[in-house]
Amino acid sequence: MGISPKEEKFINNLQQEILDYLELNDDRSFSVNQLHKAFAIRDRKTKEIYSDVVARLVREGRLIKQADGNVRVDTDSFMVEGRVDHVNARFAFIIRDDAEKDIWVSTQDLYDAKDGDRVRVQARKSSNKKQDRPEGEVVEILERRSAELVGVLQVTPGYSFLIPDSKKIYEDIYVNRYETMGANHLDKVIVEVLRWATPGKKAEGRVVKVLGKAGENETEMHSILAEYGLPYEFPxxxxxxxxxxxxxxxxxxxxxxxxxxxxxxxxxxxxxxxxxxxxxxxxxxxxxxxxxxxxxxxxxxxxxxxxxxxxxxxxxxxxxxxxxxxxxxxxxxxxxxxxxxxxxxxxxxxxxxxxxxxxxxxxxxxxxxxxxxxxxxxxxxxxxxxxxxxxxxxxxxxxxxxxxxxxxxxxxxxxxxxxxxxxxxxxxxxxxxxxxxxxxxxxxxxxxxxxxxxxxxxxxxxxxxxxxxxxxxxxxxxxxxxxVHEAPDPEKLRVFSTFAKKFGYQVTTEPKQVSHSFNALMEAIEGKGEEHVLQSLAVRTMSKARYSTDAVGHFGLAFPxxxxxxxxxxxxxxxxxxxxxxxxxxxxxxxxxxxxxxxxxxxxxxxxxAAEAERASIKYKQVEYMSLHEPQVFDGIITGVTEFGLFVEIGDTSCEGLVRMVDLNDDFYDLDKENYRIVGKSNGRVFTFGDKVKVKVRSTNLAKRTIDLEMIGMRNSNGYANNRERRRDMPRGSARSSKVIPRGKRRR
Known part of the structure; x- marks a missing residue:
């Protein structure tokens, strides 16, 4: 039989008290009896509760148990609070309240937290020596995100379920057939989540507003506003x-x-x-x-x-x-x-x-x-x-x-x-x-x-x-x-400087010279193929402007x-x-x-x-526009290189789509991460940032606001349409991919 929410809250508070005390005394260890004395605990029942909480903290790895039975805090770990950014199904980042480096958290360590939730995290230095970002696990959900989700309702004779529009929610929401407000199959709706998923149980919700048929302009614009919690009418x-x-x-x-x-x-x-x-x-x-x-x-x-x-x-x-x-x-x-x-x-x-x-x-x-x-x-x-x-x-x-x-x-x-x-x-x-x-x-x-x-x-x-x-x-x-607008993060600046150097440009990392160096770069790349790529990456090195009562100045404008x-x-x-x-x-x-x-x-x-909603509406219209031009061949430029494919931006439309690695059908390609490129294993062909390419639309997905592209001019001497078909026909046990990525590294 589970414990009540009130009991859970009491235990969480007790855990925090013990951790706070041990962190103040991180130069020594304590026996359980010493903790009882420190907290002036005398009755047996309360002692048992404290002992159980200490044992729980040891099991969770938040306290270290020594050979002598004493416990102490892990001095390499620390507790922080922040908001969940669930970037993909495998892991999330916790955006910290203190504006320090984000914390990497595996999805299995999210403690059922969802994107947008505010949480407390037990963090520690990364076990990956190449990774300077801390990693951790959620120990408490402090505040749930909005209970309302926007998406497409799938209706069956016995029940319905919501497929959320948000790319950062990775589960469907079950909706009882009596809780749909009369919505039809494939309608866009707003669902109030009544219970989030737990092991063995799906998330449940009820429709609170029917927005209209998916794909219609008015429906989609209202759904974007609702997705980001923005109103579209005044009381x-x-x-x-x-x-x-x-x-x-x-x-x-x-x-x-x-x-x-x-x-x-x-x-x-x-x-x-x-x-x-x-x-x-x-x-x-x-x-x-x-x-x-x-x-x-x-x-x-x-x-x-x-x-x-x-x-x-x-x-x-x-x-x-x-x-x-x-x-x-x-x-x-x-x-x-x-x-x-x-x-x-x-x-x-x-x-x-x-x-x-x-x-x-x-x-x-x-x-x-x-x-x-x-x-x-x-x-x-x-x-x-x-x-x-x-x-x-x-x-x-x-x-x-x-x-x-x-x-x-x-x-x-x-x-x-x-x-x-x-x-x-x-x-x-x-x-x-x-x-x-x-x-x-x-x-x-x-x-x-x-x-x-x-x-x-x-x-x-x-x-x-x-x-x-x-x-x-x-x-x-x-x-x-x-x-206010702070100066760029030194680490981001260093990475960008290294990347720009591969194109033959020098970008200084000296704080007093950064702005002049950036301006010289913008002038040097004007009208060149790499202009947009370097410009957009340079913007990403910048801090986000914000409002504050602290007069810290505006770096981008050079105004104190x-x-x-x-x-x-x-x-x-x-x-x-x-x-x-x-x-x-x-x-x-x-x-x-x-x-x-x-x-x-x-x-x-x-x-x-508001900015995210604006970008979502632009992306939706770009995908909609490209869906009407699927047979057409476009000039594009490579704007991103990943282990799963190439991002290509199409000409003056600024529409960005993905050429999937499995659809590069002339060879197997390896990712050369250090040099921002992929290289053909047999033919040595290279695709890198800033390359001009010709593409056509393979498919569009309005619901996910994505565009899949196909590279023009690729030839496959074996006659396969793409690498999916080629892998399908390979003998069992043969090398089915050009590169095996270790499980731990792939997660990060």
């Missing part, structure tokens, strides 16, 4: 609160602000944008200098701290951008109406105003609440036409936008001189038909008009952060919400102080920044950091989820 009370806000700006509110309505102001945004959260103003001053204002929607005027709108905005923390839609942080009345800086309307804004001299240096700055009136709305394409125009001037905005572009070039050049890293990541844009099917994929091309806006937004973010930090000249400084001030319609930290800035302008004291740090952590976590 009625939140919509009502937004609807209740007056659209009229009170005259007494205008009197409190700097009135900039007579200064030339305009917006530059994507052609399909609906929310315009930033505008630029321009005027030449009497002293010959140029005044440029960066004006941001004053969301904090409408969204008050603690209100229902504020609670919902904080909960979401960010707008989510899928291929075919935006899921906004704020209701439409705010995001596309009151707070959108539409042309020919008075709007309340928060502004950063800069005076530039003729050399493009900022000589004066001002921050505060304003009211503006945008005179014109430009799409990026329209602004770019004016920048590139060389004939007679017919648009009065042309010289203004060209002048702004000159200042933007000066700001950009100064950034790179001080160490800003020049990464241009590849992005794609889809053309969709009325049903949401992708009919074309185009690379997004960033031109001067995009970079112009970017530079002035970066300037405003940097100057606001610096202004708040310098308001108080002694520590502790004023509490502020910073966008940087904040997010320019997009409060779609990012909650920008709302926090506006509130703090106004608080300090009003003479307020610095608030406690701890509550704001919690909000920063929450916002960073939500940003990560």
């Amino acid at each position: 009625e009370a939140v919509e009502d609160a937004a609807d209740a806000i007056s659209v009229t700006i009170p005259k007494d509110e205008i009197k409190k602000r700097k009135d900039l309505r007579k200064i030339l102001t305009f917006t530059i945004d994507p052609i399909d944008a609906k929310d315009f959260d930033d505008a630029i103003s321009y005027q030449v001053l009497k002293n010959g200098n140029t005044e440029i204002g960066v004006h941001i929607a004053d969301v904090s005027h409408y969204v008050k701290p603690g209100s229902i709108l504020d609670q919902e905005a904080y909960k979401r923390a960010t707008s989510v951008y899928l291929v075919d839609r935006v899921v906004p942080m704020l209701p439409e009345k705010l995001s596309n109406g009151l707070c959108s800086l539409r042309p020919n309307e008075d709007k309340l804004t928060f502004s950063a105003i800069f005076e530039f001299n003729e050399k493009g240096a900022v000589v004066k700055e001002w921050f505060g609440r304003t009211v503006i009136h945008s005179d014109r709305r430009f799409a990026y394409e329209q602004a770019q036409e004016l920048i590139e125009h060389t004939g007679e001037v017919t648009d009065s905005y042309e010289p203004i936008i060209k002048h702004l572009n000159q200042f933007a070039h000066i700001l950009r050049e100064a950034r790179f001189k001080t160490g800003s890293v020049n990464f241009e990541t590849a992005e794609v844009r889809f053309e969709l038909d009325e049903a949401g099917k992708p009919i074309a994929v185009h690379p997004r091309i960033r031109k001067d008009a995009h970079k112009l806006i970017e530079e002035f937004m970066l300037l405003a973010n940097k100057k606001v952060a610096t202004f708040v930090h310098e308001m108080r000249q002694t520590d502790p400084r004023n509490t502020m919400v910073y966008r 102080f940087y904040s997010h001030f320019t997009s409060p319609i779609r990012r909650y930290p920008d709302v926090m920044t506006h509130r703090l800035l106004q608080h300090y302008l009003d003479g307020g004291e610095s608030p406690q950091r701890a509550p704001l740090e919690i909000q920063c952590k929450h916002s960073s976590d939500r940003e990560k989820l």
